[in-house]
Amino acid sequence: MIGLGHYLFLSGILFSVGVVGITISRSVLKILLSLELLLAASNLSFVAFSKFNGDYTGQLIVFFVILVAAAEVAIGLAIIVLMYRRLSTIQADDLKDLKW
């Protein structure tokens, strides 16, 4: 029988993979993708808790998280495109100067 713990462990693994991705990746695009992994992990926890508590609030929060993530991704990708125009690279290591 699959209980709440199974979903929480899966969500924890997904979140840890996202944290590792943020720390080890140098491309800004990959860092943004890892952020999406973190959001997905928290969404899984929310839905699992919603199911096992018998409360719909968790699913509604997931709905709002998806909307906010869409806005965040749009802004983040616009900033990445700007960075590529100025520096012609998207490696985070190349963002050394505050002004250029």
Add this chain to the structure above:
Amino acid sequence: MFSFFFYLFGAVLVLASLAVILARNPLYNVLSLVVVIFSLSSLFMLLEAFFVGIILLLVYAGAVLVFFLFVAMCLKLNSETPTTIRKNRIRLLGWCAGAAFLSELIFIIKSFLMTQTMGPSSIRGAIEIIGKILFTEYLLPFELTSLLLLIAVIGIVSLAKGAFKTDGNESGDAKNMAGNR
């Protein structure tokens, strides 16, 4: 049968999320995230959160990840080159931090489950009930979300406008080239 599907989609989820952070080609990173979102949506279906699962597919796999793919293809990115020793040390440190984080999470979840004996409830997140709650109890946050999206659109447009203004040299060069032709 239920647990078989849980383990199947869970395994796909973990493997694809590892591919997101480990694949060298940026396109493969984005496409692995599509797989992650699909298996996550399947897990939502197993939890009977139908509306949220479908929204996840539509908004994430349908719109957000296509946007990612568009940017990744537009930017002419190179695959990552093998890392130097100093970079490898940073990678090792990142993996250690992730492992410590995961062990801590597992410890916390175990101690949480000691105190809890929750069985699955019979709620089903169909669009009818979710919509009813969304338009009564959560009406204000729902409307504020539209404001947030509007702000995001204005922010993107102003960012893009700034890029075209400061790129005077580039557009000037383009105009010169067009004139020469």
